Amino acid sequence: MTLKTKSHWVDYTIFGLSVFLVFCLIFDSFLELPVLVAWLGRWHPVLLHFPIVLLLGAILISLTNKNVPYPLLTLACITALITAISGFFLGTEVSAKGDLLLWHQWLGAGVALLSALWFWLDKIKLGQEMYTKGLQVLLIVLIGFTGHYGGMVTHGEDFLALPSSKKQEKIPENPLIYKHVVNRILENNCVSCHNPNKQKGELLMTNLKEILKGGESGNILIPGNPKESEMIMRLHLSPEDEEHMPPEGKRPLDQTEIRILERWIALGASDTLRLDALEKGEPLVALVKELMEPDPMDKWAALPKVADSTIMNLSSDYLSIKRIASHSDALKINVFLSPEHDPKSITDLHRIANNIVELDLSALPIGSKEMEMISSCVHLEWLEIDRTPITDNDVDKLKDLTKLSLLKIYGTNIGDKSISVFKGLQNLKSLYLWKTGITQGSLDELKKAKPNLLIDNGIKEDVNAFFVDTDTIQKDLKTE
Amino acid sequence: MEKDKTNAENPLKVNRRHFFSQLSVGIGSLALGSLLIPDLFKGGGVKELTDMPLGIPHFAPKAKRVIYLFQAGAPSQLETFDHKPTLRKRMGEDLPESVRNGQRLTGMTSGQDKFPLMPPMVKFNQHGNSGAWVSDFFPHIAKIADDICIVRSMHTEAINHDPAITFFQTGSQISGRPSMGSWMSYGLGSENKNLPSFVVLTSRGKGNSQGLYSKLWSSGFLDSKHQGVLLRSGKDPVLYLNDPDGISRSDKRHLLDHVSSLNKLHHVETGDDEIESRIAQYEMAYRMQMSVPDVMDVSKEPESIVKLYGEDCQVPGTYAANALQARRLAENGVRFIQLYHQGWDQHGNLHNEMAGQAKDVDQASAALVLDLKQRGMLEDTLVIWGGEFGRSNYCQGKFDPANYGRDHHPRAFSIWMAGGGIKPGLNYGKTDEFGYNIIENPVHINDFHATLMHTLGLDHEQLTYKYQGRRFRLTDVAGNVIKDLLA
Numbered sequence: 001m002t003l004k005t006k007s008h009w010v011d012y013t014i015f016g017l018s019v020f021l022v023f024c025l026i027f028d029s030f031l032e033l034p035v036l037v038a039w040l041g042r043w044h045p046v047l048l049h050f051p052i053v054l055l056l057g058a059i060l061i062s063l064t065n066k067n068v069p070y071p072l073l074t075l076a077c078i079t080a081l082i083t084a085i086s087g088f089f090l091g092t093e094v095s096a097k098g099d100l101l102l103w104h105q106w107l108g109a110g111v112a113l114l115s116a117l118w119f120w121l122d123k124i125k126l127g128q129e130m131y132t133k134g135l136q137v138l139l140i141v142l143i144g145f146t147g148h149y150g151g152m153v154t155h156g157e158d159f160l161a162l163p164s165s166k167k168q169e170k171i172p173e174n175p176l177i178y179k180h181v182v183n184r185i186l187e188n189n190c191v192s193c194h195n196p197n198k199q200k201g202e203l204l205m206t207n208l209k210e211i212l213k214g215g216e217s218g219n220i221l222i223p224g225n226p227k228e229s230e231m232i233m234r235l236h237l238s239p240e241d242e243e244h245m246p247p248e249g250k251r252p253l254d255q256t257e258i259r260i261l262e263r264w265i266a267l268g269a270s271d272t273l274r275l276d277a278l279e280k281g282e283p284l285v286a287l288v289k290e291l292m293e294p295d296p297m298d299k300w301a302a303l304p305k306v307a308d309s310t311i312m313n314l315s316s317d318y319l320s321i322k323r324i325a326s327h328s329d330a331l332k333i334n335v336f337l338s339p340e341h342d343p344k345s346i347t348d349l350h351r352i353a354n355n356i357v358e359l360d361l362s363a364l365p366i367g368s369k370e371m372e373m374i375s376s377c378v379h380l381e382w383l384e385i386d387r388t389p390i391t392d393n394d395v396d397k398l399k400d401l402t403k404l405s406l407l408k409i410y411g412t413n414i415g416d417k418s419i420s421v422f423k424g425l426q427n428l429k430s431l432y433l434w435k436t437g438i439t440q441g442s443l444d445e446l447k448k449a450k451p452n453l454l455i456d457n458g459i460k461e462d463v464n465a466f467f468v469d470t471d472t473i474q475k476d477l478k479t480e
Numbered sequence: 481m482e483k484d485k486t487n488a489e490n491p492l493k494v495n496r497r498h499f500f501s502q503l504s505v506g507i508g509s510l511a512l513g514s515l516l517i518p519d520l521f522k523g524g525g526v527k528e529l530t531d532m533p534l535g536i537p538h539f540a541p542k543a544k545r546v547i548y549l550f551q552a553g554a555p556s557q558l559e560t561f562d563h564k565p566t567l568r569k570r571m572g573e574d575l576p577e578s579v580r581n582g583q584r585l586t587g588m589t590s591g592q593d594k595f596p597l598m599p600p601m602v603k604f605n606q607h608g609n610s611g612a613w614v615s616d617f618f619p620h621i622a623k624i625a626d627d628i629c630i631v632r633s634m635h636t637e638a639i640n641h642d643p644a645i646t647f648f649q650t651g652s653q654i655s656g657r658p659s660m661g662s663w664m665s666y667g668l669g670s671e672n673k674n675l676p677s678f679v680v681l682t683s684r685g686k687g688n689s690q691g692l693y694s695k696l697w698s699s700g701f702l703d704s705k706h707q708g709v710l711l712r713s714g715k716d717p718v719l720y721l722n723d724p725d726g727i728s729r730s731d732k733r734h735l736l737d738h739v740s741s742l743n744k745l746h747h748v749e750t751g752d753d754e755i756e757s758r759i760a761q762y763e764m765a766y767r768m769q770m771s772v773p774d775v776m777d778v779s780k781e782p783e784s785i786v787k788l789y790g791e792d793c794q795v796p797g798t799y800a801a802n803a804l805q806a807r808r809l810a811e812n813g814v815r816f817i818q819l820y821h822q823g824w825d826q827h828g829n830l831h832n833e834m835a836g837q838a839k840d841v842d843q844a845s846a847a848l849v850l851d852l853k854q855r856g857m858l859e860d861t862l863v864i865w866g867g868e869f870g871r872s873n874y875c876q877g878k879f880d881p882a883n884y885g886r887d888h889h890p891r892a893f894s895i896w897m898a899g900g901g902i903k904p905g906l907n908y909g910k911t912d913e914f915g916y917n918i919i920e921n922p923v924h925i926n927d928f929h930a931t932l933m934h935t936l937g938l939d940h941e942q943l944t945y946k947y948q949g950r951r952f953r954l955t956d957v958a959g960n961v962i963k964d965l966l967a
Contacts, residue, residue, distance in 0.1 A: 255960055255961065255963060256963055259963060259964070281610075281905075281906060283963075286903065286963070286966060286967070287964075290963070290966075317673045317674060317767060318673075320670075320671055320672065322535075322536060322671075323536050325536065325537050325538060325539050325540050325541075326533055326536050326537070326538055326539075334671050334672065334813055336674065336812065336813065362811070384856070386855070386856075406859065408855070408856040410854070410855065430856065430859065432856035434855075456853065456854055458854045459788070459851075459854050463623055464784075464788065466619075466620075467620060467788050467790075467847060467850075468787040470619065470843075
């Protein structure tokens, strides 16, 4: 008897809540919630756990052909409706609902209303019919999607994306400062909270128009004035500060990132500015180039492993082998002239030839055997063979060192024949040729063929003459 | 390869405290390891210290060595690189209190009732494509304006020579910390095992001088093998390096072998790491007997080079000779070559004294940069020129344009750098029209250290040494890499 009256109340409640939910959804844009009611929406993140567990539990029981206990289904249904309504209240806090939020809202409403339908079907003893089962399966799917969209709203769209190696798209040549650089920094650090689905502080940072519009505390960016721009000021606060951005628990921006944002704002926060258009001395150029440059450690990552013991065995007091950086297999070798110089110590290096990236054999009596070893160092980028007795024939052995970017070969007897080898070295950037037999004509030819190559042929004559003529040092200088 | 110092204690030296701390770490790491979540407790992406073996840069470096041309006594920025026409316009006027703004003064001028503004008596001109202002005291440095990066916005806290120079060299005004050369030797190891990785050369001009003490190149709490080695001018560059009469090189070898075996015994007994250092130093001294005379012998330098540095580079002990020496040491794999030129403390008779000081260093400093450049060494050698602070824009004592002096000034001064991954032809930082306060891009000494370490491939926050219960860094708890300076 008591059960009967109670169940009436339950029926009315569920019916009432359902109607209210539908009403909310229909008159969404006309609703103005009292503050206290809106506050109820804040309980949504707590409440939502109940219907998920209760509904899934009920469905599980039902699908195994058992009768669902009446209190369980009732509770599941009521919490589903309350959760949906509270979610709707919470949603009104956002001024414009993004796609994710809309999907979440409609799916959530779907879950609540379908569970109400199931409650009714169960009540009229149709709980074990096939279509009810179908409805239950549909509910599982809906709960899954609702939860997933809800998760994306809170934690960001890629929260559940598989952990990737974070290989970011390469910045193109001559990038647009805003689109390719600034936007990327914002994407990485700010957009997870300031997007249409979350809009923390009523601020959107997904495009320049929205950034310039600002958020609830007004403008965040004043073009030309980084110091007064709120977004920059907040980056500079101490990380413990409430106002610091990004908030506690997220990675603060590094110096380069902050500096790029500052310079971009100082230059007017334009979205059409390109790297090429910047003046040469502008700090932004170097900052952007730093981002564009691939980390040298990456290009060495594929080098074969080399053991510390191998390095120890091949080193001596006059031959130092060092890793270019920690955890890198790229090696840098310096050889100094020992009183008992043995060419074998150099030719032995062929064992690690693939790892040698920098090699300094300056002022050593090297010949064709050593050059043979050098030619096998296919990853060589930096070679110093200045002040050695090498000849044009030896230089010929360098022609396959395609990675070579710096060559010091001054103070040698090489001549014009070597020019063709230099021309063929694709990656050569700096060439030091002072005091060689190379003639001016050949140099000009090389300059023409490789305009970007830095060729150093000693101190400029006029500068040198100035130094020789104006010896300002006092002749009568006495020292202690 | 060197071991991490923090773990390299002798097993005999384990005490109760070590035992418990090691034990707890052991149990803790077992528990952690079983979780198999590598980054769980690292927080904020801080790299493990033990991840960074010593003697190898943390990341690919731009510079491999440093030549620091220290102008001891603090040359005036207003007579070198910071051109301030306002001082001439307002010559003799009192420095407005709003500009001085409570700056602490030294005892030498704090009693003055007036601070009359004093313009430089030397002319300034713009040079190179960079349009850098350089005074006529430095005609040769003016010629390399496009190869150097002038920083006009250095600042420090110290107002007297000793704390200021100690701050520059060790990162702390109070002495006792390792010198920056020692830090670099500790962090990067040596390139040539036959020479010390940190070498010091001193010279002295006729100007008013302040003392130089060996504490400036001391290794502090770091292993003493990182200590700077002072090379003297003349016959005996390193004292007591040569064998006494009647002792042959093979006798010396026998002696060293025997001493070393005794030392090793002692080391096993006591576990004192300094013994190992000492053994290594004896061995290096033995090899230095061969390498040092060779490096120091400038007579092989061709005449064109002698002319470039100035004839004085053949007079041992001059700045020019040291500059040439610095290049030879750099070529031979010395990591950190520290020159000091004394005599820049112009409290009076500034114009004449500075003219003399400038003559000492101008040509050789510029020649060094040009010489390194033609050898391709500017690609990986960082040259630094500068003093420990700046000088006041008002005149010390009585106002007399014919014979004026300047007091110490910490709030703004100029230095220049060249090569080693620093942007050439850059004029960085700005001071106000009085040359008193920085109005753009200040660079603190800690920032300077951090930037210098960055060019050498070292993260200034990662290169630490644990001493007396805490980890020390050259930059201690401050310093930012000034990326704008990097090429």
